[in-house]
Amino acid sequence: MTVSLALLLLGALAAVAAPRLMSRADWRDREPVVALWVWQCVVAAVLLCFALSMTFSAAAAWQAVRGQVFASAPHGVMEAYALAAYGPWSAVIAVLLACGGAWTAAMLAREIRRAHVGRRQRRAELLVRSPLLPGEEPGSDRLVVLEGERPDAWWLPGAAPQLVITTAALRRLKGRQLDAVLAHEQGHARAKHDWLLHCASALAIGFPQIPVFAAFRDEMHRLVELAADDVASRRFGRLTIALALVELNEDRGVFGPCATQDGELPRRVHRLLSAAPRLTAGRRLRLTAAASFVPVVPLLVAFVPGLRALG
Structure with a gap:
């Protein structure tokens, strides 16, 4: 089996199997930051599989690309990949994967532009509702x-x-509850969660048929909120941030028996009040290390023939 085909199959397998495996993990809500890292590593591995498969397919199809890819490789490395045996399908795979890469870049650019326009509109609305005083500068x-x-x-x-x-929130929140809400929002800002959400949304919109990207987007929206809740709870306590969430949202009908919107909020409050213990430091370290190794697997598949030739 050629390296390009092996990478393509590995990426497809990861794209299908990863959401199922992650859905069975019972530690995600207990360690949302670790779960965020695992998801990012899995998606990076899938994208890396497709990018490397495209590279080797293009190298097999066109001499010009082959010369660039193996320009600095020692003698015998290129022969180890047996590019001549790839067959006529290599050009088709290279073109399809290149189109997929271009589409990914276009979706990401569109998402960034949409976010920029949305922020500019929200800031304009903010200036209308809260105009600047003499001597103040925007932002x-x-x-x-x-x-x-x-x-x-x-x-x-x-x-x-x-x-x-809002002033209604200031009237509703009492004492440390206000500080907890501010800490929650600051947790989003420090971790740059908005960029993570934009990337996840771009992949899911661009490739709705690929399960891993849709699951990645859905989980990012949920996990970033849990991570920000934990930031606030570590400073002000789980009960404080749970009560603050209830105070901010109890008038929106999300806690009733027939809640129709934002069904995650009751689950977030229940999670904070149930106080499930965190994983041990050793297990968190093992999960982080295992996730970090996932993107290395495509690199090993890609470079093993060359390393064998050198050995």
Whole structure:
């Protein structure tokens, strides 16, 4: 079996099997940060499989590409890959994977542009609702208080990130609950969760038929909230952030018997109140190390023939 085909099959297998394996992991909600890292490593491995498969297929199909790929390789390495035996399908695979790569880049660019336009619109609306005072500059305040009947708080990312909170939220939240909500939103900002969500959304929109990308997007939206909850709970306690979530959302119908929106909120509150113990430091380290090795597997598949030739 050629290296290109092996990488293609490995990427397809990971794309199908990874969501099923991750759905069976009972530690995801207990360690959302570790789960975020595992998902990123899995998706990186899938993309790396396809990129390497495209490279070897292109090298087999076209002499010009072959010369660039193996330009600095020692004598005998190129022969170890038996590129001449790939057959006529190599050009087809290379073109299809190249189109997939270009489509991925286009979807990511579109998502970034959409996010930029959305942020600019939200900032314009923010200036209308909270106009600048004489001498103030746009983005100079990291905390903006808005008049509003609905209790809410959110982080507005960008070059000058701002935390926005409504007066209804200030009236509703008591003492440390307000500090916990601010810590939750700051946790999103420090971890750059917005970039992670944009990448996950771009892949899922661009390739809706690939299970791993759809699962990646859904899990990112859930896990970043759990991770931010943990940031706040470590500083102010699980009960405090749980009560703050209830205070902010109890008027939206998400905690009733017939809740119709944001069904994750009751689960987040239950998770905070149940206080399931964290994994041991040793197990967290093993999971992190195992996930870090996942993207290395395609590299090993790609370089084993060359290393054997050198040996």
